[in-house]
Amino acid sequence: MTLEVETGQFVQANGLNIHYHALGEGKPLILLHGGGPGAAGWSNYSRNIEPLARAFRTVVIDLPGFGKSDKTASQGSVFEFMSDAVIGVMDALKIDKASFIGNSLGGGTTLKTCVRHPDRVDRMVLMGPAGSLPMFTMLPEGMRLLRSYYSGTGPSLEKLRTFLEYLVFDPSQIPEELLQARYELSCNPEVMANPPMKNMGKQLPADQLWRDNLSALPHKTLLVFGREDRTVPLDAAFILLRTLRNASLHVMPNTGHWAQWERADEFNRLCEDFLA
Numbered sequence: 001m002t003l004e005v006e007t008g009q010f011v012q013a014n015g016l017n018i019h020y021h022a023l024g025e026g027k028p029l030i031l032l033h034g035g036g037p038g039a040a041g042w043s044n045y046s047r048n049i050e051p052l053a054r055a056f057r058t059v060v061i062d063l064p065g066f067g068k069s070d071k072t073a074s075q076g077s078v079f080e081f082m083s084d085a086v087i088g089v090m091d092a093l094k095i096d097k098a099s100f101i102g103n104s105l106g107g108g109t110t111l112k113t114c115v116r117h118p119d120r121v122d123r124m125v126l127m128g129p130a131g132s133l134p135m136f137t138m139l140p141e142g143m144r145l146l147r148s149y150y151s152g153t154g155p156s157l158e159k160l161r162t163f164l165e166y167l168v169f170d171p172s173q174i175p176e177e178l179l180q181a182r183y184e185l186s187c188n189p190e191v192m193a194n195p196p197m198k199n200m201g202k203q204l205p206a207d208q209l210w211r212d213n214l215s216a217l218p219h220k221t222l223l224v225f226g227r228e229d230r231t232v233p234l235d236a237a238f239i240l241l242r243t244l245r246n247a248s249l250h251v252m253p254n255t256g257h258w259a260q261w262e263r264a265d266e267f268n269r270l271c272e273d274f275l276a
Contacts, residue, residue: 024053029059030099037150041066077207123221210239
């Protein structure tokens with residue numbers, strides 16, 4: 001039995017059956033994955049979970065609509081819906097307060113959780129977080145591909161391959177087994193009938209996180225961006241860096257949207273030092 005299978009569990013959170021992995025001891029650390037087709041907690045952080053679990057009680061959540069969690073999509077704000085699920089998991093696991101690492105959708109969900117429940121969040125690592133406002137880029141190609149994945153002719157292996165190649169600086173970093181696993185998850189009939197990210201293109205005010213009162217948050221925050229990110233570009237960091245009172249920015253060269261994958265060793269050391 002693999003560690004991925006051994007650590008997988010389910011919990012009821014806000015009426016949803018949420019799948020998660022838990023390993024390690026120490027201060028609670030919650031990892032939240034991105035929102036690309038076929039995403040899941042373990043595949044997003046497979047190169048980070050075990051190293052981080054040596055220092056923290058690490059909980060990796062499959063957000064609603066993803067992985068093995070219930071295939072339910074938000075009817076309104078995506079970030080509020082995901083945040084409610086995260087708080088529900090924390091309540092069920094009796095975690096009063098945790099630090100967070102969030103990538104893309106997971107970064108936006110982390111920030112929205114902090115805005116709505118500041119007492120439940122310790123420190124935040126926001127890696128290419130969705131919901132910010134790029135200063136110079138109109139619609140990044142990776143985001144356009146994400147929004148169009150289920151439209152037109154629907155999902156295809158080539159569509160997904162193209163999207164995943166936009167997540168990284170070096171496309172050879174995407175192994176075939178990861179592509180196949182994500183494709184199978186993305187073609188789940190329940191997901192296709194109700195894609196979890198269908199509302200992100202509507203730009204609801206609650207999902208435009210730069211509109212929130214971020215300057216009121218005292219939380220230590222580390223913004224991690226790949227310099228070559230083509231999904232949430234580096235210029236999306238600037239408004240967060242200006243408004244979050246205790247935010248620092250770390251930029252990784254020759255890196256795309258998936259810094260935790262492409263620069264796993266550096267990313268793990270960086271997070272452990274910051275969160276400790």
